[in-house]
Amino acid sequence: MNLILLFKDDFIDGGTRVRLSGRRHKHLRDICRASVGDxxxxxxxxxxxxxxxxxxxxxxxxxxDVALTTAAPATTPVTLVLALPRPIMLKRILLTVSSMGVKRIFLFHSHRVEKSFWKSPALKKANLKEQLILGLEQARDTVLPKVELRPLFKPFVEDELPGVAQKTLSLVAHPRSSGPCPRYVKRPVTLVVGPEGGFIPYEIEKLTGLGFAPVHLGERILRVEAAVSALLSRLF
Amino acid sequence: MNLILLFKDDFIDGGTRVRLSGRRHKHLRDICRASVGDxxxxxxxxxxxxxxxxxxxxxxxxxxDVALTTAAPATTPVTLVLALPRPIMLKRILLTVSSMGVKRIFLFHSHRVEKSFWKSPALKKANLKEQLILGLEQARDTVLPKVELRPLFKPFVEDELPGVAQKTLSLVAHPRSSGPCPRYVKRPVTLVVGPEGGFIPYEIEKLTGLGFAPVHLGERILRVEAAVSALLSRLF
Structure with a gap:
């Protein structure tokens, strides 16, 4: 925890004093060994x-007593469109992408996503938020990312994704595709990342039909978690 | 498992037939639902x-019956010098860097590494190897990385690291340092990555004194796992 994230409810006066209990109190007391004056x-x-x-x-x-003076770090200009990962992976990925400055995330269904993943408690609003907050606290950021769930592939990709991707560089990560992932693009990106095992041909055709360019990170096939941080780091 | 890694001992004849039991058999039978002829x-x-x-x-x-025809993917030309992470993180990091083509890894002590980490079963040879193999199987690679343990900071950094870093671009990842991590360097790199919480000033001075340039990935502080894949992806 490199930053303690505060919420409006924490303030016990007009806007300078907060009272913290629970996880943040415990962290400051036990890990940081906080004393009065620190x-x-x-x-x-x-x-x-x-x-x-x-x-x-x-x-x-x-x-x-808090004094808030500095703006949060710049947002990473990407919309991450991610096939829903296995719940244990999802938690880590949300923390990671939150720490890397991603502010808009769609979790969507794809053929190789197990249907049971959609019933996981990891998708409950409070649980999603928990990982996003951990990511902000890690990175010293304050701007909470938004996560949207899209449990149907076709309506999402056909009706909503074209609007999301408008005026952005539209990329779909796809191992063994023809183009290497571009570097340092300096413009907004919509980045689609498939499930473990990849997209099926029908899905890739749909996405390329919408103008998404398939890109790879070399010969190696990475786990989704490593791929996402590698892609973001290469693009921005 | 995108590739089944075989070992000399698996061969039951001159060099074309293997017999697999245990994890690989179970994976092929239960996950891949293998049949004769597949x-x-x-x-x-x-x-x-x-x-x-x-x-x-x-x-x-x-x-x-196996036919081996193609060379393994190119090695990523980096020596990763990593302050020993928390055991649970270490396992994931080894898998990740193995999947990203790193072939030489030093795990070394630094002030903010808890001494107890050095006693973890995760450091046993067989356990290190297990994660490295999982990384190769993920990435479709065959060349097993070498991991070397250096539980004393000073003798490692003073006596051994200068030789390791010779004729390479020598970088130490350090949040809030002056230089951004370079991109696509096209030459061998020795990359030093600190523990959660970072290096102490004495350590950074030692490393910069040896010619290691401190580099950052932006304003954000990433977890070691995300930082390592982001650094590798940006450098190569």
Whole structure:
């Protein structure tokens, strides 16, 4: 936790003092060994970053005076369109892409996504949010990404994706495709990433039909998690 | 498993028939639902890649006739020098970097590495090898990376690292350092990556004193796992 993410509800006065209990209190007390007077990096969700100085330390809560002065780091200009991964992978990927500055994520169905994944508790709003927050706290960011679930391939790809991809560089990661992933593109990207095992030909045809260029990262086939961070790092 | 990695011991004749039991048999039977006659991508450890055709399928083993025809993908020209991560992270990082073509890895001690990590069973030779093999099977590679353990910072950095880094681009990943990580360098690299929490000033001074240039990936602080794949993807 390189930043303590604060929410409006944490403030106990007009806007400078917060009271934290639960996970953040426990982290500051047990991992950071906070004492009264110590300062930590804090940020207001969807707002600015600054410093929190501990003013009171109790058994089950602590209070801080906060000064928020600096803007959050720049957003990575990408919409990530990801075939729903296995729940255990999903959690790590959400944390990772949140830490890498992705702010808009679609999780969509594809042929090789197991139907049972859509019933996972990992997709509950609170659980998605938890991973996104962990990513912001890791990266020292405050802007919460938005995750949208699209459990049907065809209506999503036909009716919604063209609008999402409009005026962006549209890429679909596809091992053994003809083009290498471009580097340092300096423009907004819509990046589609398939499931473990890849897209089926029908899906790739649909996507290329919409103007998505298939790109690869070399001869090697990476796990989705490594592929996503490698793609983002290469593109931006 | 995009490739079944074979070892010399698997061969039951001069060099074309293998007999597999255990994990690989189970994977081919349960996940791939292999039948006699089916073909799979196989590769000989440290050797060529080709096809294995199932010739016999038994309760606890299967046999394949293999033809090895193609060279393994090119090695990523990097020596990764990594402060020993938390054991659970180490396993995933080894799999990831093995899948990304890294062939030489040093795990070394640094101030913020918990001493207990050095006693983890994850560091046993067989356990390290297991993750490296999973990475090769993921990426369709055959060349097993070498992992070397260096539990003392100073003698490693002073006596051994200068030789390792000789004639390579020497970089140390360090958030908030002055230079951005270079892109697509087209030459061998020695890449030093610190622990969660980063190097202490003494360590960074030691490394820069040896000619390692501190580089960052932007304002954001990534987890070591995401940072390593992002760094490799940007450099090569």
């Amino acid at each position: 300062e930590f990096c804090v940020g207001l969700c969807d707002g600015k970053i600054g410093t929190g100085r501990v003013t009171a330390l109790e058994e089950d809560a602590l209070e801080m | 073909e799979f991508c196989v590769g000989l450890c440290d050797g060529k890649i080709g096809t294995g055709r199932v010739t016999a399928l038994e309760e606890d083993a299967l046999e394949m």
